[in-house]
Amino acid sequence: MKVPPNNLQAEQAVLGSILIDNAAFYDLPTGFNASDFYRVEHREVFTTIAGLIDAGKPADVLTVSQALTHAEAKAQPDYVVSLSDVVPSTARIGEYAGIVMDLALRRRLIHAYGETLEDASDLSIPTSDVQLSAEKRLSAVQDRRVRFTTARESAKSLVRDMSKLFDEGERPRGVTTGLELLDRELWVHPTDFVVVGGRPGDGKSVLLWQIARHVAKKLPVMVVSIEMNERELAQRAVMDYSDLSIGQVRLPRTQEEQKKYLEAAEVYAALDITFVPSRDAQTILREATRMKRKRGLGLLVIDYLQLVSLPREWGDNRDQRIGEFTGRIKAFSAEEGVPTLAASQLKRIQHLERGRDPRPTLEDLRESGNIEQDSNSVVLLYRPGVVEGTHENKAGNWRKAEAIIAKQRMGGARLSIPLVAHFEYSRFREPTEAESAEQEEAA
Secondary structure, eight states: OOOOSOOHHHHHHHHHHHHHOGGGGGGSOTTOOGGGOSSHHHHHHHHHHHHHHHTTOOOOHHHHHHHHHHTTOSSOHHHHHHHGGGOSOGGGHHHHHHHHHHHHHHHHHHHHHHHHHHHHHOTTSOHHHHHHHHHHHHHHOOOOOOOOOOHHHHHHHHHHHHHIIIIIOOOSSSBOOSOHHHHHHOOBOTTOEEEEEEOTTSOHHHHHHHHHHHHTTTSOEEEEESSSOHHHHHHHHHHHHHTOOHHHHHSOOSHHHHHHHHHHHHHHHTSOEEEOOOOBHHHHHHHHHHHHHHTOOSEEEEEOGGGSBOOGGGOSSHHHHHHHHHHHHHHHHHHHTOOEEEEEEBOOOOBOOTTOOSSOOGGGBTTHHHHHHHOSEEEEEEOGGGSBTSHHHHHTOOSEEEEEEEEETTSOOSEEEEEEEEGGGTEEEOOOHHHHHHHHHHO
């Protein structure tokens, strides 16, 4: 049988360094522990050393040997004595420990893949279970080393961001939406999970697709669209870029319409967008991670959360499963540096309810506890014209819209951004000065 990767000399050097100078114990990489050693005797010696040092006692050849003998450990006193003879320099304990940790990580990966290979060969186990078990094993295998950041380093990062902002005109954020009024208030950072909520017909899919196309002009974007397929999304893009209605896009009748269609299609074709043809939660996260690591990813868009297929293993009920998914999305964005924009359905309101403002709130989010908790920001769309009983509904004003920033951890909240809905061209736009004045007067 092939021996798993290990380096006995490096393991001995780590232990010997600490036995010679207990202060070297504090030079070990963060996360280093006994399980990183390949030999059982080395795990025993390290555990004993750590116990003595943590108790404020000296850990030398004599004290460690006595403790091991008392515990009837496998490691013998004469072996402990020999450890201090193989240390080139106690100052290099960090390098020795790094070698040990790297090889331990390799052994864990080999073990995880070996168990997966056994499961995959057992035809009595469902393929979906094999895949789920494999993902759990691999996600559990992590490099535990941590790099600490100081206030000085954080300050330098802030100064670099401000330099870009003032000297180069760049905004230190992950992505912008393309709507200037919204971008002034909503800051989407590279590690953010942002939820866009809306009732049916409020335009959450329109806004997400509009933002995705804006970002895709400069950065790779991955889109998970469960309600609409790629062809329908392409048609909506052509509508926006050409000012053609859906009927004209489906069947251009004049040469002018055909020209606009082809020009818009050319603009759309230049966008860096990849579609995930699946609603499976694990597939979505796996493909997003793969794309980020293989070719880069600037934004992940999910439309929408309530339609994602969630494995039963993630919880006993729908709330628990969607909480597991939003938690994994948040972790993905934070770890990979990819902002995620996800649509969420809001509770319906068909008419003005007695004593309540028809504008949506965080409480209107379905499965709100998990979605609200895990998100960095929540933007709620509101179109008063579609709510029976409002002034706009009575006046037939279907265009007026608001983007309400209901939550934002790194910015202002409870802000309302005016928008104008042009769904015949599948887009939102900002109001003109005249429209803004009319909205203020009506308010």
